[in-house]
Amino acid sequence: xxxxxxxxxxxxxxxxxxxxxxxxxxxxxxxxxxxxxxxxxxxxxxxxxxxxxxxxxxxxxxxxxxxxxxxxxxxxxxxxxxxxxxxxxxxxxxxxxxxxxxxxxxxxxxxxxxxxxxxxxxxxxxxxxxxxxxxxxxxxxxxxxxxxxxxxxxxxxxxxxxxxxxxxxx
Numbered sequence: 001x002x003x004x005x006x007x008x009x010x011x012x013x014x015x016x017x018x019x020x021x022x023x024x025x026x027x028x029x030x031x032x033x034x035x036x037x038x039x040x041x042x043x044x045x046x047x048x049x050x051x052x053x054x055x056x057x058x059x060x061x062x063x064x065x066x067x068x069x070x071x072x073x074x075x076x077x078x079x080x081x082x083x084x085x086x087x088x089x090x091x092x093x094x095x096x097x098x099x100x101x102x103x104x105x106x107x108x109x110x111x112x113x114x115x116x117x118x119x120x121x122x123x124x125x126x127x128x129x130x131x132x133x134x135x136x137x138x139x140x141x142x143x144x145x146x147x148x149x150x151x152x153x154x155x156x157x158x159x160x161x162x163x164x165x166x167x168x169x170x
Contacts, residue, residue: 029061036063042156043068045148047097048163050076050113052083055090065089068151072096072104072139076112091151096141108135 009019035041042065046054049069058067067090071077077094084090096104096117104117114120114131117139125132144160152158 029057033061033063036159039157039159041159042066043152043158045144045152045158045160046070047144047161049080049092050115050163051079052092054161054163056083059087059090067091068093068147070095070097070147072106072137072141073108073112073115074137075108076115079112093147093151094140095147096139097144097147098141099143101142101146102140103138104141106137106139107133108137110134 012019041063044055044058044063044065044067046052046067046069049055049071050073051071052069055067055069067084067087069080069084069090070093071080072095074094077092081092084092096106098104098117106115106117107119108115109120109131111128111130114128120131120133148158
């Protein structure tokens, strides 16, 4: 059996990969789930959800509580809505969150995950051309305080995940 393991390991190393033994107790996913259980997280606010990758990852690792995903981009939101549509505990909201309620211009990129209300730096698009802007869209913005009161209760521990391309400081 060791010969087979060594052969497979050497084979994949030729392609620049390595195989290591998986330790379920120390994997990042397992540690996150232990934290969710320890703090009894009953609701996740997924701000900047894009197409729902984080929510899908949570579901695939056993999180079975409420998820509310916020995504302002129409294109990304359609994909997010489709992904979450068969999950009664996963709500989607087409909305950006920021310091003040109102409207903002969302810069759209070829890569949906690079959409941002902020302007992208030239060095970023030089390193990753798919992040270049291809258009923009006017989106609705609300405050975290306002949506928290609408979607969460104070007796349930909430995890706030934000991936807003630098707009997190708002």
